């Protein structure tokens with residue numbers, strides 16, 4: 001979870017609890033410090049980094065290679081030679097995929113493992129079908145590579161169902177968004193715990209016009225059509241903004257300052273703990289359908305326990 005939501009405190013707590021903590025993308029220096037922090041707080045445990053490709057620069061990759069992180073998750077794009085570069089440095093490379101052609105492409109590029117994302121997942125979506133329906137397709141393409149399932153993992157029974165269908169493990173976002181160690185704004189967390197629906201939309205797409213799943217807020221009520229899609233004006237602004245991703249990522253908070261539920265410009269940044277309360281109604285409240293089954297914020301350790309089958 002990028003944008004500051006999943007930093008060292010969350011990744012270290014998850015690692016200490018026995019799972020694989022994944023740092024979300026952060027500016028290169030912060031990322032380097034976060035890797036060091038996880039290593040010192042959870043010695044001997046693996047550390048993974050999510051490379052959110054539309055916003056990943058050369059220096060992010062250099063940080064991962066220099067720190068010899070154990071695993072990297074490549075998501076939402078590709079970069080020529082990147083898989084090779086990371087593998088040559090001894091990094092285990094996962095790619096997150098949502099369709100059979102994406103899975104085939106990732107395997108051709110030489111990745112070590114796949115993350116099969118379902119459409120019910122929170123945040124940005126490559127998933128186009130329910131995770132458990134897509135999993136057999138990903139498995140058939142993966143050969144003997146491990147496939148982890150992402151989307152809809154809220155309980156140990158969900159994990160059990162994924163493992164029984166052939167997954168090697170599971171990836172959970174929303175469950176860990178709702179932990180004390182995540183840096184999400186408390187009101188964002190509260191809204192997710194009480195949500196009774198999620199919306200698949202393209203509203204929060206300025207700089208990155210990819211589908212994503214959120215819980216409703218004033219911004220979606222004002223600017224989404226009944227089917228969840230953004231109305232014409234924000235959709236047109238988003239469509240014209242893709243090339244601004246890397247230049248603007250350094251200060252996307254500045255964009256958030258300009259946003260309002262009444263204006264048509266919505267960046268992908270989600271509200272974190274340092275932001276004012278009222279920004280929760282102007283920003284993306286990413287969450288998956290599993291939010292409908294998670295009603296409390298817990299410790300990350302408890303979340304790992306809750307997801308671990310007996």
Ligand SMILES: Cc1cc2nc3c(=O)[nH]c(=O)nc-3n(C[C@H](O)[C@H](O)[C@H](O)COP(=O)(O)O)c2cc1C
Pocket residue numbers: 001002003005024025050052073074075076096117120121122123124150151152153171172173174175177270286287288289290
């Ligand atoms: C708040 C939030 C932020 C996310 N940010 C990222 C991200 O930065 N990079 C990424 O690859 N996936 C991101 N995801 C998607 C996750 O990788 C994963 O596919 C998803 O959370 C699985 O579904 P679940 O939310 O039902 O567990 C995010 C998900 C959430 C809920």
